[in-house]
Amino acid sequence: MNESHSNNVKVFLFEVFKEKEYTFGGEIILIDQPYQEQQLDMNGSMRKVWIFPVKLKEHSWHVPYEVIEEVEEKKDKKAKKLSNEELEKKAKLSSNKPSRRNTLSASVFIRNSYVKEIAHRKANGQCQLCKQYAPFQDKHGKPFLEIHHIDWLSSGGQDSIENAVALCPNCHRKMHIVNDYSNVVELKQIASVRSYKQGLVVRVIYQSGRRLACVPLK
Numbered sequence: 001m002n003e004s005h006s007n008n009v010k011v012f013l014f015e016v017f018k019e020k021e022y023t024f025g026g027e028i029i030l031i032d033q034p035y036q037e038q039q040l041d042m043n044g045s046m047r048k049v050w051i052f053p054v055k056l057k058e059h060s061w062h063v064p065y066e067v068i069e070e071v072e073e074k075k076d077k078k079a080k081k082l083s084n085e086e087l088e089k090k091a092k093l094s095s096n097k098p099s100r101r102n103t104l105s106a107s108v109f110i111r112n113s114y115v116k117e118i119a120h121r122k123a124n125g126q127c128q129l130c131k132q133y134a135p136f137q138d139k140h141g142k143p144f145l146e147i148h149h150i151d152w153l154s155s156g157g158q159d160s161i162e163n164a165v166a167l168c169p170n171c172h173r174k175m176h177i178v179n180d181y182s183n184v185v186e187l188k189q190i191a192s193v194r195s196y197k198q199g200l201v202v203r204v205i206y207q208s209g210r211r212l213a214c215v216p217l218k
């Protein structure tokens with residue numbers, strides 16, 4: 001791998017998205033010096049790994065979007081089962097650099113499931129900008145909020161706890177169209193707060209998936 005520049009040996013990428021299934025990723029080339037980094041292994045202990053900065057050669061095979069979505073969903077499910085402490089630990093130990101994947105249609109970012117889940121827990125069903133409860137429930141009956149990276153990933157923003165918030169679809173669009181500076185400052189402040197709400201202060205009533213009313217508890 002290290003000498004692939006000079007020895008003319010072609011290097012191909014095979015990735016494991018599903019257990020025991022190898023997806024052919026195409027020919028890759030080394031784009032920077034290899035370096036060492038601390039990373040978590042399968043059992044959650046730190047180990048030193050070699051990182052080879054590579055990229056797919058142009059016109060190589062691309063990963064279908066559905067495969068990426070499926071993998072992300074699986075990771076999200078796992079993250080939901082962790083405690084707040086476990087989530088924070090894993091989120092902090094993960095690389096803040098989002099991984100980019102080329103799909104047939106567009107290049108998408110794979111976002112850290114731990115970071116997403118932490119934002120959802122902190123929001124607890126309530127948009128972190130307008131403070132309204134989610135406008136509808138998703139197919140699992142959970143209040144629907146979208147994860148937004150305050151400094152956009154596409155502009156080099158980090159996939160970290162401090163840079164992620166959960167927003168209602170309206171506010172999410174607003175942040176991508178207007179991106180008002182005062183909102184950015186406010187959201188950064190909110191994202192940096194380390195507190196998990198202890199249950200809802202109001203109960204949101206949904207009927208056929210849409211928000212019907214908010215009833216204060218007590």
Ligand SMILES: [Zn+2]
Pocket residue numbers: 127128129130131132167168169170171172
């Ligand atoms: Zn909102």
Ligand SMILES: [Zn+2]
Pocket residue numbers: 147148149172175176
């Ligand atoms: Zn966003």
